[in-house]
Amino acid sequence: MIIFQRRNGEFQGVGERLQKTIIVETINSMKKIGIVGATGYTGVELLRILATHPHVEISFVTSRSNVGLRVDAMFPNLRGFIDLCFSDPNSDELADCDLVFFATPNGVAMKQTAELLKSGTKVIDLAADFRIKDIDVWSQWYGMTHACPDLVEEAVYGLPEINRDLIKNARLVANPGCYPTAVTLGLLPLIRSGNIYLDDIIADTKSGISGAGRQANIGTLLSEAGESFKAYAVDGHRHQPEIAQILSLACGERVDLNFTPHLLPIIRGIHATLYVKELNEANTIQNLQTLYEDFYVNEPFVDVLPEGSHPETRSVKSSNMCRISPHRPSTGSRIVVLSVIDNLVKGAAGQAVQNMNLMLGFNEITALMQPALLP
Secondary structure (H helix, E strand, C coil), X not given: CEEECEECCEECCCHHHCCEEECCCCHHHCEEEEEECCCCHHHHHHHXXXXXXXXXXXXXXXXXXCCCCEHHHHCHXXXXXCCCECECCCCHHHHHCCEEEECCCCCCHHHCHHHHHHCCCEEEECCCCCCCCCXXXXXXXXXXXXXXXXXXXXXXXXCHHHHHHHHHCCCXXXXXXXXXXXXXXXXXXXXXXXXXXXXXXXXXXEECHHHHCCCCCHHHCHHHHCCCCEECCCCCCCHHHHHHHHHHHHHCCCCCEEEEXXXXXXXXXXXXXXXXXXXXXXXXXXXXXXXXXXXXXXXXXXXXXXXXXXXXXXXXXXXXXXEEEEECCCCCCEEEXXXXXXXXXXXXXXXXXXXXXXHCCCXXXXXXXXXXXXX
């Protein structure tokens, strides 16, 4: 971690102007970290979280179109924390890292991962290159041929709440998507209970605009998306097979669901409203609240709220927490579960750091215990 000193209200600069203090408490155990594609929202969240991590050194940050530009020139919030310039992602120096994050579009990580693994570098891909085990299904949804299908089977799905032990021993982790994280954590206790219909699940989800990425897009301009609300990809969304796969593996049976995403006129946050039907409509789950509390009692980043609560997206803003509340409405035969996360943190960068901590032998919660931002 690098801490810049202030003098007369100004940060001291690089070279003659910069005096930096490096925390060397455990210098021999510091791990070198690389981030490929660090100019998107997920990339800058990785930089923000890792900047204060006590056991890692961000040593390599790439951007193909911004080589040589200082990171804090693009992201002034990192001034005083990150003293690096963007490098070319094809540099051989990337293989010198202990672990590399790919915060890149789909189809990028799969082209470099094999060589990095050969060099002994561990990889966490925040895109979808290694999430779906069925290569034909992946190609159908992502419209490309996989560059290293042999590594897909090896890749561990990086949801610590179900794969913690596998992640600890992994060299390649597929970081889950943001919608799948909120939906899976919301449904997991019910799926594992064996008391619901697995072919009658509805996931009604909403995401902030940052989920669409940082690239220019007319549909996400403030004047286009502000003061409006809409569904999209109703005919099919690529996160649907990812959710179905992980829930099916979690219970050992085929799980099917209707998944409909919506765009919210907010910057960040995901709200998932999940509808499931109990077997025989006989309220076989006697205490829904206890089921969830017991299931997540030892999970540091899942917060089951008091009975009757309605979690808000603002309660998880910039945090790695998922907040959940199960309900059984007095009318109707369905259970309703509410699940909220920050799509850029627990839905992306924060979960990736959680996985990194497990892979490198650190305490899982390191650098991730900040409370949410309000207002």
